[in-house]
Amino acid sequence: RRPTRLWRCAKRNDAEHKALAIVNVVGSTIARESDGGIYMHAGPEIGVASTKAFISTLTVHTLLGVHLGRMRMLSAGRASEILKSIEGLPKQIDSLLKQNEAIKKSRQNMHRRKTSASSVAATHSLRHSKVRSS
Numbered sequence: 001r002r003p004t005r006l007w008r009c010a011k012r013n014d015a016e017h018k019a020l021a022i023v024n025v026v027g028s029t030i031a032r033e034s035d036g037g038i039y040m041h042a043g044p045e046i047g048v049a050s051t052k053a054f055i056s057t058l059t060v061h062t063l064l065g066v067h068l069g070r071m072r073m074l075s076a077g078r079a080s081e082i083l084k085s086i087e088g089l090p091k092q093i094d095s096l097l098k099q100n101e102a103i104k105k106s107r108q109n110m111h112r113r114k115t116s117a118s119s120v121a122a123t124h125s126l127r128h129s130k131v132r133s134s
Contacts, residue, residue: 018035018036019033019034019035019036020034020035020036020037020038021033021034021036021037021038022037022038022040022057022060022061022064023037023038023039023040024039024040024041024042024043024053024056026039038060038064040053040056040057040060041056042055042056042057059086062082062086063086066079066082066083
């Protein structure tokens with residue numbers, strides 16, 4: 001409820017500017033009260049914010065940035081590069097997810113090395129303290 005109150009207050013205080021809402025739900029209060037909207041269609045969030053809604057938000061902001069950039073000074077070539085990199089994200093994410101087991105093993109190896117190094121350091125420290133006390 002608080003964001004809706006803030007929204008209404010901002011709209012009342014600045015009637016000469018248009019408000020663009022970026023929302024996930026088409027019929028939401030903010031969507032109805034804004035002057036225009038971008039609908040993410042990321043699907044429902046259950047309990048906590050979802051990764052898909054977060055990724056959708058980043059994507060929408062990037063696309064909006066490209067659009068506004070093209071209205072100003074962003075070259076068509078650079079805009080195309082940005083859009084192509086967005087299109088490539090699903091493949092990159094799939095590739096990363098396929099490396100899950102390798103990443104797990106690497107993490108376990110690093111943990112073992114760190115634990116082993118800590119043991120060696122502790123043994124070394126213990127030996128020096130015995131030598132000093134003798």
